[in-house]
Amino acid sequence: MLITFVKFINLWTKSMPIAYIPPFLSSNKIQLLPIKKDDLNLIHHDKLNANKFREFSVTNLTSTAIAHPNIALIKYWGNKNQTLRIPVTGSISFNLDSLFTKTQIRFNPEILSDILLINGIKSTGSELDRVTSFLNIIRNFSGSHLNAQIQSENNFPIGTGIASSASAFAALAFAASSALGMDLSEKELSSLARRGSGSACRSIPDGFVEWYPGENDSDSYATSIAPANHWDLVDLVAVVNNEHKKVGSTAGHELANTSPLQDARVADTKRRLDIVRSAIKFRDFQAMAETIEQDSNMMHAVMMTSKPSLMYWECHSISIMKSVVSWRSSGLPVCYTMDAGPNVHVITTKDYAPKIHQRLSSLKGIKQIYESGVGGKARLING
Ligand code: DP6
Numbered sequence: 001m002l003i004t005f006v007k008f009i010n011l012w013t014k015s016m017p018i019a020y021i022p023p024f025l026s027s028n029k030i031q032l033l034p035i036k037k038d039d040l041n042l043i044h045h046d047k048l049n050a051n052k053f054r055e056f057s058v059t060n061l062t063s064t065a066i067a068h069p070n071i072a073l074i075k076y077w078g079n080k081n082q083t084l085r086i087p088v089t090g091s092i093s094f095n096l097d098s099l100f101t102k103t104q105i106r107f108n109p110e111i112l113s114d115i116l117l118i119n120g121i122k123s124t125g126s127e128l129d130r131v132t133s134f135l136n137i138i139r140n141f142s143g144s145h146l147n148a149q150i151q152s153e154n155n156f157p158i159g160t161g162i163a164s165s166a167s168a169f170a171a172l173a174f175a176a177s178s179a180l181g182m183d184l185s186e187k188e189l190s191s192l193a194r195r196g197s198g199s200a201c202r203s204i205p206d207g208f209v210e211w212y213p214g215e216n217d218s219d220s221y222a223t224s225i226a227p228a229n230h231w232d233l234v235d236l237v238a239v240v241n242n243e244h245k246k247v248g249s250t251a252g253h254e255l256a257n258t259s260p261l262q263d264a265r266v267a268d269t270k271r272r273l274d275i276v277r278s279a280i281k282f283r284d285f286q287a288m289a290e291t292i293e294q295d296s297n298m299m300h301a302v303m304m305t306s307k308p309s310l311m312y313w314e315c316h317s318i319s320i321m322k323s324v325v326s327w328r329s330s331g332l333p334v335c336y337t338m339d340a341g342p343n344v345h346v347i348t349t350k351d352y353a354p355k356i357h358q359r360l361s362s363l364k365g366i367k368q369i370y371e372s373g374v375g376g377k378a379r380l381i382n383g
Contacts, residue, residue, distance in 0.1 A: 061106065061107035061108065061146065061179045061180065062104065062105065062106045062107075062179055062382075063104070063105055063174075063175040063176070063178040063179035063380060063382055064102065064103065064104040064105075064175055064380065064381050064382055065102075065103055065170075065171045065172075065174035065175035065178070065378060065379065065380050065381065066100050066101070066102045066103075066171060066378065066379055066381055067100065067101055067103075067166075067167045067168075067170035067171040067174065067200075067203045067204070067378035067379075068095040068096050068097060068099060068100050068167055068203055068375035068376070068378075069095070069096050069099050069100075069101070069156070069162055069163035069164060069166050069167040069203065070093035070094060070095045070096065070163055070166055070167075070199065070202045070203050070209065070375075071093055071094060071096060071163065071235050071337065071339070071345050071347075072091050072092070072093040072163075072199065072202075072337070072339065073092050073093060073094070073276050073288065073292045073295070073337065073347075074089075074090070074091050074092045074093075074269070074272050074273050074276050074291075074292070074295050075091055075295055075296065075299040075339075076089065076091040076198055076199055076211065077089075077252070077253065077256050077262075077265075077299045077302060077303075078253055078256030078257060078262060078266070078302075079198070079253050079254075079256075080213075082253065082254060084194075084195065084216070084217050084220070085194050085195060085197070085198040085220075086213060086214060086215065086216070086217075086220045087198055087211070087213045087220070088213065088256075088266050089213060089266055089269040089273075090210060090211055090212055090213050090269065090273050091199075091202070091210070091211045091273075092208070092209065092210045092211075092225070092273060092276050092277060092280070093199070093202045093208075093209050093211075094207060094208045094209065094228075094233065094235075094374045094375070095202075095203060095206070095207060095209070095228065095374060095375030095376065095377075096163075096235055096237075096370075096372035096373075096374075096375050097228065097372050097373045097374060097375030097376065098155075098370070098371065098372040098373070098375075099154075099155060099156045099162065099167070099370060099372055099375075100154070100155060100167060100375075101152055101153065101154050101164065101167035101168045101170075101171045102152070102153045102171065102381070103150060103151070103152040103153075103168070103171035103172050103175050104150070104151045104152075104175065105148050105149070105150050105151075105172070105175045105176050105179050106148060106149045106179070107144065107146040107147070107148045107176075107179055107180065108146060108147070108148070108149070109146060111146070111147040111148060111149055112147060113132075113147050114128065114131065114132045114135060114147050114148050114149075114150065115147075115148075115149040115150065116128045116131050116150045116152070117149075117150065117151045117152065118152050118153075118154070118158070119152070119153055119154060120153075130196070131150060131172065131196075134169065134172065134173075134195060134196040135148060135172075135176055137192070137195055138173070138176045138177055138180060138182070138192070139180070141177075141182065141192075142177070142180040142181065142182050144180050148176070148179075150172065152168060152171070152172070154167070154168070156237075156370055157239065157242040158244070162237055162239075162339070162341070162343060162370070163199055163203075163339060165196075165197035165199065165200065165248075165249065166197055166199040166200045166202065166203045167200075167203050168196075168197070168200070169193050169196030169197040169200035169203075170193045170200040170201075170203035170204050170378045171378060172193075172196060173189055173192045173193035173195075173196060173200065173204075174189060174193075174204070174378050174379075174380060175380070177189065177192065178380055178382070186204060186205060186223075186377075187221050187223070188221075189204050189378075190202075190204040190205065190221040190222045190223070191217060191218060191220060191221040193378075194211075194220060194221065194222075195217075197249075197250075198211075198249075198253070199211075199249075201220070201221055201222045202222040203378055204222065204377060204378045205222055205223055205224040205377055206224045206227050206228055206376050206377040207224050207226055207227045207228035207229070207230060207374055207375070207376065207377075208224065208225050208226040208227075208228075208230060208231070208280050208374065209222045209223065209224055209225065210222060210223060210225045210273075210277065224377070225277060225280060225281075226280055226281065228373075228374045228375055228376050229374075230280070230283075230374075231280065231283045231374065232349055232350035232351075232373065232374070233347055233348070233349060233350075233373070233374055234347070234348050234349065234350055234353040234371060234372065234373055235345050235346070235347055235370075235371075235372045236345075236346040236347075236348065236353065236356060236357055236360060236369050236370070236371050237343055237344075237345050237346075237369065237370040237371075237372070238320050238343060238344045238345075238346055238360050238363075238366045238369055239343045239366065239367050239368040239369070239370065240314055240316040240317055240320070240342050240343055240344070240365050240366060240367065241314060241341075241342045241343065241367070242343075242367060242368070245312070245340065245341050245342075247310055247340075248340070249340045252303065252306075252310055252340055255303075255306040255307070255308070255310065256302055256306065258306045258307040259301075259302040259303075259305040259306045259307075260305065261298070261301050261302045261305050262302050265298045265299065265301075265302055268298075272291050272294070272295050275287055275288075275291045276288055276291050276292060276295075279291070285333040285335075285349065286333075288335070289328060289333070289334075289335035289347075290335075292335060292337050292347070293321075293325070293335050293336060293337065295337070296336065296337040296338050300312065300313065300338065303340070310340075312338065312340055312341055312342055313338070313342060314342040314365075315365070316342075316363075316364065316365030316366070317338065317342045317343070317344050319363065319364070319365070320336065320344040320346070320360070320363060320365075320366070321336045321338075321344060323359070323363060324336045324344075324346055327356070327359065332348070332352060332355070332356065333348055333349050333352055334346060334347065334348045334352065334356050335347050335348075346360060350373065353371065357369060357371060
């Protein structure tokens with residue numbers, strides 16, 4: 001009924017789209033509030049209704065959430081809709097249990113514009129703009145005009161290919177929607193997180209996760225394909241460089257189609273997804289290993305052959321990958337994958353993690369190793 005109402009008012013006003021403000025946010029029953037075209041997309045598809053909002057007090061608009069980053073085994077690289085972050089292919093990942101972003105958000109009428117603190121340091125410029133644009137989607141969705149203070153903490157380096165934007169936007173989507181009284185399903189939360197950073201949709205559900213690319217805002221979301229305790233994989237992130245990367249993923253996705261290799265990569269993705277989904281189901285390390293290395297290499301081949309070219313590999317990244325392959329050929333369950341950064345994710349099982357950790361420690365150029373098992377879903381930690 002609400003959607004019909006929004007559509008009706010849109011037809012009526014034509015040039016001025018509006019959103020519905022839930023009654024508890026306003027002394028008037030309904031207010032008109034300008035919203036952007038893209039934001040309407042979210043409202044139309046998600047069948048928003050008044051039940052999506054729980055009762056809450058306007059003086060208590062604070063919420064805190066935790067989300068884990070995830071490592072993609074089959075990668076997301078390239079969008080068919082850049083604004084909505086609708087990817088050209090599906091992807092599969094698992095959450096990293098010992099790494100996390102914890103985000104507290106406080107909406108308050110006295111805050112004049114959004115304030116963002118990352119690890120205690122005030123952010124400005126494009127980082128803040130990205131968060132404000134994302135919060136505008138949620139504000140328009142919920143009908144709130146309030147600005148917010150966001151305090152976000154990570155226990156791992158950001159912007160270095162350890163999926164910090166995934167955990168950051170998953171935690172922010174959960175905390176902000178909850179603070180504004182929205183009671184979203186996991187699917188809706190995953191779709192919403194995707195609007196902040198594509199891979200963030202995979203940090204909402206539990207354990208091993210698949211993102212279905214979909215065609216529009218409501219059918220592009222991720223679900224769990226196996227719980228965290230299904231398979232005791234371990235990701236040893238070998239950090240060779242923890243400086244913030246110069247070209248981020250958002251700019252990278254836009255370049256994907258400039259590579260002549262992207263079409264071939266996309267055409268072969270269903271095959272790789274099927275192998276890895278089944279390898280997870282049957283805990284078949286060997287099948288997973290070969291396919292995820294191939295998938296990572298294919299994505300980096302696209303990156304390297306884009307215009308301009310993106311080269312995330314460094315000398316030490318290459319020597320780690322070569323060592324991992326030789327360790328596997330000697331019988332160890334170990335393989336690698338790399339995201340948009342120089343750091344190498346070395347995947348093994350819990351039993352072999354100490355041995356692989358030790359071997360990695362003896363290689364040159366590794367500044368730090370983060371060890372993580374398979375992590376759970378994003379969660380609120382209020383109260
Ligand atoms: C290489 O999700 O960081 O890590 O949607 O622009 O925020 P935006 O991109 P992002 O891209 C992730 C790319 C990747 C592969 C993956 O995680 O699937």
